[in-house]
Amino acid sequence: MQRYVGRVVMVSGAGQGLGRAMALRFAEEGAQLALCDLNSVAVKETEQACGPERALSSTVDVSDGAEVDQWLYQTVANFGRVDVLVNNAGVIRDSRLETMSDNDWDTVLDVSLRGSFHCSRSAFRQMKAQEYGRILSMSSMCWRGNFGQANYVAAKAGIVGMARTIALEGARHGITSNVIAPGLIDTPMLASMDADAREKLASRIPAQQVGDPADIAEAAAFLCSEAARYVTGVVLDVDGGISIGSSLR
Template sequence: MNRYQGRVVAITGAAQGLGLAMATRFAAEGATLALADVNEQTLTDAAGTITDAHDAKLRTDRVDVTDSAQVNAWIDGVTTDLGRIDVLVNNAGILRDNRVEDITDDDWHAVIDVSLTGGFHCARAAFAPMKRQGYGRIVSFSSMSWRGNFGQTNYVAAKAGIVGMTRTLALEGARHGITANAIAPGLIETPMLASMNGPARDKLTNKIPMRHTGRPQDIAEAAAFLASDAASYITGIVLDVDGGISIGSSIR
């Protein structure tokens, strides 16, 4: 399929993990990519991997999504250089887990600023060009944790905020041909999951009805669907991609 031929897809946190998997998936369908990350060298390496595999047209930018001026300059550069922006994927995020009494002010603000405020900065900057062209897709990343998770007050607050933001973007964008949806991944094989110690990881994996973790490609497929014309009548939803862990506990 070439669903993204002629489309410009902008992705934050694109240098590794889910961001890289999604960039690779969109490139495979002909997208022109605008990739952003704070790690410039890792992003350059990722871009090389993508172009080697798919001969994709792309640009890379070092962007700190917590800085609205940097985000505005990035989106302006993308629309000037590539002519438009069709899809925005808000993927950048970090963890600073701890019990609530041990979360410092810095840890609270770091997680909120990257995962929630950063997503807002990007959506706000992309909204105007999307409205002008009468078309846009915004895919933002929540988490299975948005419903509440022990030791993640800051992260949960950010990811729950993404859900609320997404629903509001969907309302404001609907009459302008813009959809906004969120993806809530479960336990996916990413560098973030790799940092979890073995026993804790095994305990969580055993709670997944499918009894195994997901692949970055599973998330990439979900993003490629939600950002496509096939999902043009879907907006304001949270798509769980989690092997069934969000369903709840079984008595068996």
């Protein structure tokens, strides 16, 4: 399918993992891409993989509002518009509540929640002027609560609330706002998790396998398409069934 010909897609945290997989998928479907990451080398590699003629990579820290505004400005200067924003950048700093440092709390909230706020605010202004837009934010199956992740859960639950509010404010302007809540997906972030916790969680997946980044890219490609114009404020679980509940028998 070529659903994104003539569309401009911004992806944060596009240097690896889900961000890179989504960028490649949008590129395959004809999009022009504005990609950002804190890691300049990695995001340049994604730019090359997408095709440098259709992608522009930038080094941006999404927790910095001025850097994000500049990224949006550059994107519009280069491509003329912004049709899709994917709020993907995120980090983990896991520990139990009683040992969690202020820095662990702030870092996770600053990148995931504040970063999504900065990018959404910038893109929303442009999308409102165009009377068209798709904002997609990466939450997590963990937004409902997860042992040892008070900071991450707070950020990912915050993203759900923010995205649903953006859906209300955007609906009259042709802007949708949706959320994907991935389960365990095979990326560098998953590999960096405590191995014991990862194995325990993986053993509870009803589909009996961790997900592939392409599974998330598939859902993103639908939610950000023109065909999804009447889908807004939704949290789509893409998780092999793990959020349904116990599958023990």
